């Protein structure tokens with residue numbers, strides 16, 4: 001069993017008991033890795049001997065980001081649609097069908113190359129766990145291959161056959177729901193951990209969404225929902241009703257939506273408890289790229305809702321893989337404190353995936369971490385747009401330096 005000591009850490013974010021504040025911060029710390037797991041955390045002066053050593057040189061060390069919402073399996077891009085939006089066009093989700101056409105026409109290797117390129121891009125920015133959705137295939141074969149390719153690089157894969165009704169089913173949405181619940185789910189489920197529905201005007205109504213999510217649950221998939229992105233609607237409360245791990249976007253919420261989410265809260269801000277909450281996953285990259293009002297994060301946090309931050313990386317509404325960018329947006333535009341934003345991007349993402357082995361750095365957790373080129377996590381928001389990730393370790397293994 002080989003061991004690795006990450007030593008001389010100026011500020012260690014643990015998201016765990018034993019450190020200060022909601023981030024469980026320890027100063028002048030060290031962390032021992034054995035067999036890919038955190039074996040010990042403590043003061044640098046008490047650090048045990050190890051086979052190898054990484055000197056953090058007084059920098060900050062954080063758990064790797066947990067990006068719990070990304071759509072990486074697609075072909076083509078929609079830069080022209082983005083330019084039109086910046087010139088005043090609204091975002092409606094209508095461009096999803098453009099990407100569906102390009103994705104269906106792509107080879108497996110082309111899709112695989114895009115998924116790996118974006119996964120690597122995210123890794124260089126500190127993301128060590130990334131959820132990947134299907135949803136740009138929308139045929140039995142294209143959804144299954146999207147998930148098969150996603151599963152090659154992530155254990156967090158989500159079947160989103162109910163992203164939109166594809167053009168060939170435009171006049172018979174009931175038939176498309178039947179396809180999603182039947183042969184498409186059967187082909188997708190072996191490669192998926194989760195099921196998701198875009199529950200929104202213009203996509204799937206609440207009855208269709210409930211039926212699809214229930215079919216997924218019946219074959220053992222966990223539930224997540226794209227909810228309340230473009231306007232108020234039933235998605236958030238449907239997610240709570242079904243015990244969803246996460247409802248995502250949450251841009252337009254009523255008091256009843258916030259109350260429903262708060263009723264599922266986990267009491268401990270630390271990530272060690274059992275996750276039973278329905279997390280509100282906020283995706284500020286989407287509001288940035290669609291020039292839309294940001295979700296009211298303060299209202300959710302002040303009500304006690306568990307909040308996660310994720311990128312929503314996709315070619316339409318949010319073509320960013322950068323969790324540091326999302327943290328900076330959340331702090332500047334959504335009035336989250338830097339500590340709340342960093343927690344939401346690490347432990348919050350883990351809660352949204354019902355994981356306790358990632359998003360924190362405590363004995364027994366996976367040694368997924370990043371060393372910053374900065375003395376404090378505060379710099380992630382304080383120095384927006386700056387590549388601050390010096391080194392990333394996955395399971396204790398140093399990845400290529402960014």
Ligand code: NIG
Pocket residue numbers: 093095096099198226229286312314315316317318
């Ligand atoms: O989460 N809202 C639905 N799906 C994606 C956008 C997809 C697209 O525009 O291609 C989202 O924002």
Ligand code: FE
Pocket residue numbers: 069071226312314
């Ligand atoms: Fe999304």
